[in-house]
Amino acid sequence: MTAELGARIRELREHGGQSLRSVASAAGISPGFLSQIERGNANATVSTLRGIATALGLTTADLFGDDDLTASRVLRRADRSELPTGGRSKKYLLSRRPLRNLEVYCGELAPGEGTGDPYTHGEAQEMFLVVRGQVEVSLDGTLYRLSDGDSIEYRTDVPHTARNLGTDVAEVLWIISPPHRG
Template sequence: MTDRSLPGLSDEFSVDAADAALGARIREYRMMRRMSLRALGEAAQASPGFLSQLERGQVNSSIGMLRRIAAALGLTVADLFDQDSEPGPRVVRRADRPMLHTAPGSRKFLISQRPLSHLEVYAGEFDPGASTGDDAYTHGDSQEILLVLSGAVRVELDGRAHDLEAGDSIEYRSSVPHRVVNSHEVSAEILWIISPPTPD
């Protein structure tokens, strides 16, 4: 690749090194997606042979082709060059989890990280008496699972209450009005798992 405006390509990188690094990242993301070269080729309008050479750093690719490859992998072109976001295992320390704005007495943290976004995972903490808000809410129409990690909560689904304790879970559509409340005297911690991701 010769376009130095793309992230991840410094002047210190030789073109060969950049091609090899890019190819390795494409292969890792493809393997994480459990896609064959043929499947990626069909989605990106490229031959499996070309993709194989690209993954080995033996050929260059146009920006247009990289856009198609990235889209087929559920990424952006910038993701392919982002050296700070490795495609392998990524550890997110509890203290480093991004926190989202929530109702008073509760905290919501994003666990799942970009760029592979097949699902969203959030951790929630509820002080005694705290909730997700006075009103039930919806977001998209995805499969959502709520798992209670500690304490106990009440999950209200379309006006119907479900009392859950540690280890209990409940599954529902995110399009169903839902609300979580901790009416107990101890804090509660939960996990939300949503697939596919939905806008908040």
């Protein structure tokens, strides 16, 4: 199990484009010790595994998965993970864990509702796409009105929010790259 777990950690780290040194530092261990774990030459405590998982932006359970990171992954509509929104709107994570090169969400914004107060999250590129509806996007206080098929790109460290201006449910997508790790 040690060699399989180590190989899985290395695969997840490399697939996420993270260096041995950066993951070790974030996990609070030495690069040499992480290298030994990845080669199956050292055992890690549960605490160390939690630290490695957090550094990789994963859960500890993700370290023990057996999914092929290069394989296609199908997500059925009924199997989507719904995120709490606190209202009549809905938001779903479409990207399967462990996250690869991007993070994708779809949402249904109820009439008059939105994503709340302007917020930021990490340092990535985000594309917001209106699949159907009339949505107002605020980027650092500047307002943009988007309709069916319109999109806007921005950095996630810019305060942003979206609100449905229409009388019907608006369908939207958020596409973020690289995915939030942590």
